[in-house]
Amino acid sequence: xxxxxxxxxxxxxxxxxxxxxxxxxxxxxxxxxxxxxxxxxxxxxxxxxxxxxxxxxxxxxxxxxxxxxxxxxxxxxxxxxxxxxxxxxxxxxxxxxxxxxxxxxxxxxxxxxxxxxxxxxxxxxxxxxxxxxxxxxxxxxxxxxxxxxxxxxxxxxxxxxxxxxxxxxxxxxxxxxxxxxxxxxxxxxxxxxxxxxxxxxxxxxxxxxxxxxxxxxxxxxxxxxxxxxxxxxxxxxxxxxxxxxxxxxxxxxxxxxxxxxxxxxxxxxxxxxxxxxxxxxxxxxxxxxxxxxxxxxxxxxxxxxxxxxxxxxxxxxxxxxxxxxx
Numbered sequence: 001x002x003x004x005x006x007x008x009x010x011x012x013x014x015x016x017x018x019x020x021x022x023x024x025x026x027x028x029x030x031x032x033x034x035x036x037x038x039x040x041x042x043x044x045x046x047x048x049x050x051x052x053x054x055x056x057x058x059x060x061x062x063x064x065x066x067x068x069x070x071x072x073x074x075x076x077x078x079x080x081x082x083x084x085x086x087x088x089x090x091x092x093x094x095x096x097x098x099x100x101x102x103x104x105x106x107x108x109x110x111x112x113x114x115x116x117x118x119x120x121x122x123x124x125x126x127x128x129x130x131x132x133x134x135x136x137x138x139x140x141x142x143x144x145x146x147x148x149x150x151x152x153x154x155x156x157x158x159x160x161x162x163x164x165x166x167x168x169x170x171x172x173x174x175x176x177x178x179x180x181x182x183x184x185x186x187x188x189x190x191x192x193x194x195x196x197x198x199x200x201x202x203x204x205x206x207x208x209x210x211x212x213x214x215x216x217x218x219x220x221x222x223x224x225x226x227x228x229x230x231x232x233x234x235x236x237x238x239x240x241x242x243x244x245x246x247x248x249x250x251x252x253x254x255x256x257x258x259x260x261x262x263x264x265x266x267x268x269x270x271x272x273x274x275x276x277x278x279x280x281x282x283x284x285x286x287x288x289x290x291x292x293x294x295x296x297x298x299x300x301x302x303x304x305x306x307x308x309x310x311x312x313x314x315x316x317x318x319x320x321x322x323x324x325x326x
Contacts, residue, residue, distance in 0.1 A: 124211025
């Protein structure tokens with residue numbers, strides 16, 4: 001490659017890096033402003049990840065949205081406050097079952113599309129109320145763009161890293177965060193095994209122990225740590241094991257079917273997963289935005305993808321079954 005070509009690539013890389021830093025700064029400002037907005041109306045909010053986690057891990061971690069945790073009892077109030085401040089639901093018009101129960105995505109006002117994920121819990125946590133009390137009672141203040149925000153303490157920051165690794169979706173950074181967290185040392189330079197024992201206790205208190213250990217075991221270092229800690233679950237719900245393995249959506253839906261208590265509940269789940277609301281389809285599928293015909297074709301494509309993915313999903317379910325045996 002010529003010198004001019006390398007210079008163009010280098011310049012493009014610097015420009016991309018500047019854009020990422022600028023976006024993170026905008027997200028920091030949004031996090032601080034949204035926390036202040038909620039606090040002024042009587043709702044405490046905790047910045048779960050973002051700049052707080054980056055500082056905790058000692059890295060230049062980049063992020064794409066703002067994750068805020070509020071008390072489950074204040075969740076609806078917080079949503080009304082955001083609506084009143086011209087935030088808009090990302091999935092406006094969608095059914096509640098089109099979205100995760102523990103979080104809702106909101107588009108902040110302004111010319112740049114920035115998203116706040118408002119949480120009343122976290123993936124893998126069974127007791128959301130206890131989770132909130134634990135995180136809030138130990139939260140620490142952190143300066144951010146001229147304001148002060150609340151962030152999880154070390155114990156709960158490490159717990160969140162493990163839980164995110166257990167349910168990463170399609171993203172790679174949750175496992176990168178976990179590797180960084182496993183490299184953290186105590187003040188005297190020793191590996192922080194005792195810190196992780198405290199995290200395991202916190203996970204148990206809020207019903208997140210299964211997801212915690214699944215997250216740890218997504219890396220070799222984490223598997224060794226889990227063995228050293230001892231006493232952690234060895235049997236997992238199929239849905240959680242599949243999520244940690246980043247399995248297909250079809251496999252996750254089928255696994256959920258097996259966990260539901262009645263035939264009626266299973267039929268309802270199947271219908272909702274195969275036929276999401278029109279609002280959800282238009283958000284996730286560009287084809288669905290092209291009028292009624294496009295929407296109909298998008299539904300057909302969705303059904304076809306599930307059918308095509310069925311053999312793989314069956315293999316993944318069998319693997320989950322083997323992993324779930326004691």
